[in-house]
Every structure is written in structure tokens, then in C-alpha cells.
Amino acid sequence: MSKKKDPRVTRIEDLAGPKSPGELEEMKMPYEEYCRQAFDPGNEAKKPESLKGIRWLSCTMYIFTPHSAANLAELGAEVIKIEIPRMGDAMRHTSPFNEAYLYPLHESRPMTGTGLGFTNANINELYLTMDYHIPEMVDVFYGLVKMSDGLTELYRPGTLDKWKMSYKYLQEINPRFIYVWGGGFGYGPKVFGGSYDILGQAHAGLASITGMHEYMGGHATKCTNWVIDWASGTIITYGVLAAIHWRRKTGLGTMLEVSQVQTPTRFMGYSVPLYGRFGIVRQRWGNWDTQLCAHGIILCGKSDYPDADNPQEKFDARYVMVSAFNDPDFQELCSVIGRKDLWDNYPRHKQRLEAEAQIEVYDALEQWAADKTRTEVSDALNNAGILAYNVKNHREVYESEHLRQRGTIRWLDDPLFGDLLTHCTYSTGLMSKSPRRLKWQWRPVGADNVKIYRDMLGIPVSQVEDWYEKAWI
């Protein structure tokens, strides 16, 4: 009963290939070209949006919960960001070293801008202001709930419940509603502990395994960006989309209680199970890898740009990621750097992965690189067929032809703030048919008050103006 096909017979339906001239063209195309055409960077706006028709309320601040909603907005959902009147999201008041702002923050404050700290966390959203403390606002809020698919909030547990705006109340008003609380800890002994990205990095163990080991002179190290804020926000987005999928079948909403501080622990690979089984506490291992060798970042003797004005170029264009852990690669690496003895001593991966061996290997690499620039090092290795890559800085990323062609670095002609370089949205993933897109970066605090209070909720302009005078909105 062999199901083996007769090798002499070729049936058209068995072939995965083309069935028409158009398809033939497509099948003949080099794969790269095929991908480029499928994703067609630059023409996203002409394609449909994945989440068309979903409306989400973002009662959020900082990065973590805002990003969970912005992710939906990138995919085509209509997201309404609700902020504190006049002040807005606290993140608007952050900017690297207090230097970069876009103006104005709000009509009443022409001298105050929104800091670049706010970038990318709330894109494509409509901006509404509302003071939830005001009893008169609760009904208005309910109106929004009836017209929306869900909300994300980050207030101290119990806060919105006091104002009758928790899921306990909202599920009665809209049984399809999906309610997300995102915060630091959630129910339990530290329920009232506040949360930040850096707290997650510290508290959940990521910091304890990032950075140079003590004997290398290092300290527990913070991952540069608010990576845990953003990454936990994406976890929420995923939870929301799964809940929406479920709701399509059942018509029922749900409530998610998502703790940001938990996310980094989930990202720590073998760390927790290794402790659980053997009581071993994973330590920092600097720029090397605990499971592969050679697979690490080395310091080269010379900068690629010794005469540059910017110290980031002048002093720091000196690091290369080098990877040669498979036997033939490692052997090749040892011969390129003139240290065949290392290969003789450590012919098996298991041997060169031991801590002492790693120290010897990377030390040899850095000695070899001591009289070379970063690019001399990576070129020498690449030319020998070994994987090596310069640790790039932001100018180099900006100038990357690769990222430009893929559209993941591009300029946005922002409708309200002008010319902004952007690294977000498109870089989150290319989609051939219903891609993400960036329409605008952000808008001033309360910029869409009329659009929502009047046009969506039918509240007379005079009433809106009155609330505005009273700073309720």
C-alpha cells in the first residue's frame, strides 16, 4: 500500500507551481523580488486595514499600557486616548536630557511642548481630555463604552471601581466589552506597588543577568530603552486580539489583569527552571553567551571614525559581534586570528563553552583586534566566511540601505508636527495584504475634543465649551 508516487508521471496538480501565465511570472521571480513585491513598502496606505471597525479606549499613561493600544491603532483600530485636561500624559513631559520637544502641548500652553519621550507610544490615535473624578463625566464615559469594543487602563487597583468605571459595571453596560487593567503587580501582597519599565527590569530578574560580571568590573545593567514597558504592552495587545477572536464566536467580552513586572521573567529562558531544578542562580555574563562560544561582542583597538565630532562615533565605533561556535567556524576563526592552539585545546563546543575557556577565547580575539578598527575586524572575519557584524550606532542605522528599502526606517510627513524620522510601526512586521501603517505621530492634548464629544456623542458645542472652561475636559 505504498503511497509513493510514480516518479515517471508528473501531474500538474501535484506541482506546487503556477497554473496560469500570471502565476508563472510570479513563480519565476527571484525570491527576494517576490518578497519585495508582496510587501511593497511605501504603498501600505492603499491596502486594507486589519482591524477596521474596532474602537478602543486608551485610559493610559507612560509607555506600557499606551503601547498596547497603539499597537491596535497601527493595525487599523480607532483608538481614543483619554488624558488629564491641560496636562496630558506624564510621558509628554519627558525628553532626553530635556532637549527635544514638539510644540504645542495644548492650546493654553504655547511655550510647553510634548517631549520626544512620548514618541511611538500613542500613534494614529484621537486625543480626548476628561477628568474622571467629576460625577457628571461618568455618564459621558458610559457613552463611550457603549460605542467601543474595549479599553485599557492603568490606574491603581480599585480607583476606577470607586468611580463605577470598573469591569464590574462596564460588563453590564456592554457585555461584549473587553477590559484590560495593566499595571505593575496585580492582585496580591504588592498590589499597590507602582510600576515602571525599570522596575520590571530590576524586580523580575532581567537586570541581575544583564551586564558585565562583577569580576569583569561590571554592575547590574539596565536595558537601554523601556523595553519591558513596550514588550509587556505587546503582550496585552496579543491578549486583546485573542479575546476579540473568542468574542467573534461567543459574543462575550472578558477582563484581563496584566502585570508588567512579570513579563521579563517570562523572557528569561532557562533561568527560572534551572533554579527550580538545581538551585543554581544565573549570573551576568557580559557581552558573551552562556550557551554558545564563540558568540560575543569584542572591543577593537581603534574607532572607525577617530576624527568624528560626535563622541558616539569617535569613541564607540569599536565593537564587533563575532560568532563562530560550530566546529568548522571556530576552527576557521582560530586560524584567522593566528591562534590555532585554541582550536587544538578546545575542539569541542562543550569545551570552549566552559567559563575559563571563554575568557581565553575572547581575550585572544581582543588581542588580535587591538591594532585594528571595528570595520577591519568585521571585514577580515566576513572575508574568511565567518559571521561578524559591527555594533551599529543610530547614524549607521539611519543610513542603512537595507532598512530604507524595507521601509522600516522612513520619514513621516506628520500632518500636525512636520518632518519626523520614524522607526516604528512598519518595523513591527511586514504584512502583504492588510499591513500596519503610521498616519500621525501624536496630536496636542484634547485635540479631538469636538470630534468626539460633539460628532460622536452628540453633546452640544456650548456644553463642551462649558466643560472646557471648568477644566472638566
Add this chain to the structure above:
Amino acid sequence: MAQEKRDVEINSIQDSLDMLTPEIRPWPVTPPPSAEEVSTQVYTKRKAEDFLGWVEDNVKFEKSFGKAEALAGLKVLDIGLWRLGHKFAASMLAEAGAEVVCIEPPGGDPLRQLTPFGREEYMLADQETGEKCGIEFIAEMVNQYAITLDVDTEEGQQVFRELAANADVVIEALPPGYADERGIGYRHLKDLNPGLIYAWTGIRGQWGPDKDRLSKHGQWEIEPFACASNAWIHSTGYPQDQLPRGKGGDPTRAGVWIADYVAGEQVAVNIMAALYWREEFSGEGQFIEVTGAEALMDITDFDMTWYGFNKSIKARTGAWDPNLNQYEWNPCKDGYMMIGGQSDRLWYRIGMCIERDYPQFGRLIHEDPYLKEMGARNALHALIKTYTLTTRWLRDINRVQAEEALLEYEIAAGPVLFVDEVCEFPHFKYRPWIYNCESDYGTFLYPTSPNAYQFDTPHRLKWVGRRLGKDNGEIYSKWVGYGPTRLAELKTEGVI
């Protein structure tokens, strides 16, 4: 419990391995507080015991099983080697209830062989066969079925097409063009299965001038190559002004393969969006590509926008954040203590807390006219001054003391915890964020999904990794109708 005491002489790791097992050294070492204690001692502080009682009643982790699964019925294939991005995406889908099948070549994913510092004693043995497997692989195979298939053989390619014809989603993480050359890429499968959502994931891309490479000898690029390509490493670490270069003051990678996780979760998000679009609007699948370099770049704050604004290249700032003050960790008596609070309200509360023990702090910080305005406090010199004085307070106290003092003032603060401390932190044990699973490899302590706390469809871990090919019989039968004899044939031919 009676404790037996014995004398042990430890000359090598082998002498202690037996004593490290969970049977002898259980988790948790101390039990978490009871629900009653938490309610009466914590929730009542803010009169939130009713509300939080209601929350616990409805979202408690222990009640996950018995609730519905959001993605029940969704069929997913995952194929790839070496990396964690595709595995994390697959795990996320499986945690929400999808049926996820992970395809490995008959020799297995090399990731199965990876173990810290090459220590075979830290690999775990399958309880039935004794086959050993690295912990990281086991941990990143949540709820997935493990099957084998050699897609380098013509027959294997045909089998793959049959499997994919039946799937809702394919996640692929092979080198650029590898699947396409074998006739099992998106452009081949989309005709067999127009509803198929096909997601490729990798380091920098499957197309473009700087796409993913293999070495001359076929070695793959693995994290942290992605982090090196997008300036993330460039701006992580301590500046050479705080620690000497070569001794901690260098650009630094994350301890984990962070871009894999970040890409993996966006793979899952994009798949879910494509699924919604298919179900709600079009009936069509589509092609998705997510890279670690780009997905991580998406979330590097304002970095590139800042470059476009005035050619700023984000520099390393160590454990301090250049955008917020306070927002950092600094050394303290027994480790590092993180403190955060940037608004005026929180800023002055931090000051009040510290000046209780160290009055000079209140004077030098609160009197200084340059530190009065929120934005101005982010200037570099303001960070230097604030953190020097904060550390002057911290050096005399432990993390726990600092945490207690700061929480009293409602400041977001927390210690830098090591893995053992994470696993024993009362809050984490209470929820629990860390939990034991009785796996094929014995008791397995794992971090739970942050999406596990839900009213209706909590995500959950049912099992972790399995031995190579464990599910061949079940999956090949259910998905493509192969019986035991056919499987035996494929096995003989080396196809599975």
C-alpha cells in the same frame, strides 16, 4: 516536617547534584501569605478589599483550567531552528489554546543540545526514554506538539505541503529562501491553502541588501546579531565615564536573546490581526515577515526620531534614564535599589522619605533652584547630583529597608532581584508568577504567562517541551491521516 541532617563532603558539582533536586530543596522555600492575610493586611489599607476580592474571585490563576480557551481550534505549524523568536510566538499561540505543532528535522533542533557553559548535568532527561534535552528548549516549547520531518527530502516536502494545506498558520524561521527553494514557501502554499497565514521571522530579513546570512560553513546568525544591527547594544550599558572601558563601561548586550522575544510576540500579534482580517473581511490569508532587528527597533523609544531631529546618537547612560528623574537604580548596602518618581508630587515624596534619615538630602535637593522644574531635572548634571545624594542614603541600608521606606511614601521602588529572590518574592509566589509543572522531564519551575489572569479565556501552560518526535503518531494521524505503517516507512526512509 522532620528534617534529616547529614554531613556531606563536596569535591565537585557531582557531589551536590543529588541534593539540589526539588524533592530535597522544594519550591517555595517559604509559603506565600494566605489570601486572608493579603486581604486584611494589604487590601484594607486602601479600602479595596471588596473590589480586589471580586478580582481574585474572577481572575485567579488557580481557576484558569476549566475556563475556555480563546484560540481553540486554530491549527498552527512552526518550523525553524536555533532561535527563540518563532518558538516564543508559537508558545504564545499555544498558551491561548491553539493546536501548535513544532517541526524539527529528524536529528532535532540543535537548541536541544544547548546548556549553560556546556554542562550536561544541567540538561534534563525524558522520564520515559532518558533522552537528554537542554532547559531553554524545554522552556520555550509551551503546549507544543513535537514532530519530526526532513524538508530537505522530496517526500518530506510533500508531507509538509499536506500538513500546511490543513493549517491556519505557518510560522517559519529558516534561512532566507530556504523554504522557497524547496517548494514549501509562501508562494507555493498559498495556492494550496488560500486562507493560510504565513509568518517568517529572523534576524534582519529574508530580503534586502543586509538580509540574514549563513557563514561559509553554514552557521546561522543568532541573537544578539539583531540587537547589534539596530543600535540597541550601542546604547545599552554603562558609559566609560562611570566605569572604565573594557571593565564594564562598554556597549552591552542583554543577558537574554531579547530581540527574539520581542519579535516573537509581534509575530503572534500580527498573526492575530491577519486572522481577524481573514475571518471578518476577506477569507484570505497573507504573508508576514517580522525580524528581531526591526521589531526591537520599533520599541527603541524615540531614538531614531531624535536622530532625525538634531543628529543625536543615543549614548549609554548605565542604570540611569536620561528622560526621567528619578528613574534609576543605584548601589545600596546589599545590591541595587531602583527608585522611580518624576512628577513633582512623587519627586518631593522621595525627598521626604530620604531626608528622614539623611537631612542633608532635603536641603541640597529641595533648595536648589535648578531642580525645581520637572523637565529641567532631566539635565545630566541634575541626574549626577540627585543620584549621588540618593546613593549616599542607600549605601547604609539594604534593599528591603529601602523598599519598605519608599513604599510607605507610595513611591514605585523595587530591588534588583536575583533569580532565586525572584522565585521566592512573596507577591510572585502568591499570584503565582512562578509555578511548578509536572512535565515529561520531571518537576519544572516556570514563569507563567502574563495573560494568565482573565475572567473568561486565561492563557495557560499545560505542558512544556517534549522529546524529539514524541507526537509523530498522533499528529500525522490527525492532520494528514498517516497510520503506523506509513509512519514506519517514512521513518525508514529518514523522512521523519
Add this chain to the structure above:
Amino acid sequence: MCDVIWCKKEVDGSPCETVNYLDPFCFWNWEGTINCAECRTVYYIHMIQGHMYKGPEERPGEEPDTSPLYADKPLEGYRNYMFATEGRTRPFECMPRSFLLGEADMVKFSIRGKPVRGWRPQPESAGIAGSFPYHWDIQNLSPDVWEEYQEKIRKGEVSDW
């Protein structure tokens, strides 16, 4: 005092009264000499786990190994010495540019020469209840910037990248 050196050195009959900040990661475990940013008195210090194990002891005539990054004078309205003040404070190398402003950078054009709203004050352009139109009507609101932009185009200072 410890992580700070509050310099009381008599200079012209009155104490120096300068607070020199010893930033925590650099000095957490450190031994050597450091100068006061104001009077340049050199002190020997030996710090272990953030504690001043020895010092500060004056070391007259010695060249300092390093300098504080920042110092200020509480009794003189917090007059200060920023980092990289020659002969007084240590330079801070790891910066995003060769200089730091510490205050908002007024930017009218992006690095490729197109207008961006990075300066203040912005002319009023809001409508009812703080709402803003969809577009920035730069030609009417900031005609001078628009004109400057046209000039940049003419001079070829505007590019795609």
C-alpha cells in the same frame, strides 16, 4: 561627608563651601586623589562600597587623579560647575553630541531640511475646547519658516534622506 566632599578649605579667610559630588558608580569602590572644583584643593579618598574608608585627606602639591563631575555652592544660590569645566570638573564623554544643552533645542527643520514644529512659541491655531485641525497650515501660521524652507529648497539644502 561621604559621597560628596563638602570642601571647607580656607580660601582668602573664608571657607570654600563647595559641594563636590562623587557619582556613585564611578566612586563606589575607588581610591585616589580628587580636586575640589572651586579651590582646587587635592584630596585623597579611599571608598569601599560607597563608604569613605579613608579621607578626604588634603594632599597639597599633588596632581589629582580625577575631578568631580559636578559641584555646586549651596551658600551662593547653588552656583555650579558643570561637567567638563577645564581644570575643575571631569569631562563627560559619553554624550549624544559633542555638547549638551540641558534645555530645549529650538528646531525648525529636520536634519534633511524639511519643517518640523520643534520651536516655541507656536502661533495659536486651536479651535473649540482645545481642538486642533488635522493639518498644520504652516504657510499661514508660520510664513517666515515657510519662506526659509523655500529658500532652503532653492539652495539645495533639502533632500530625501
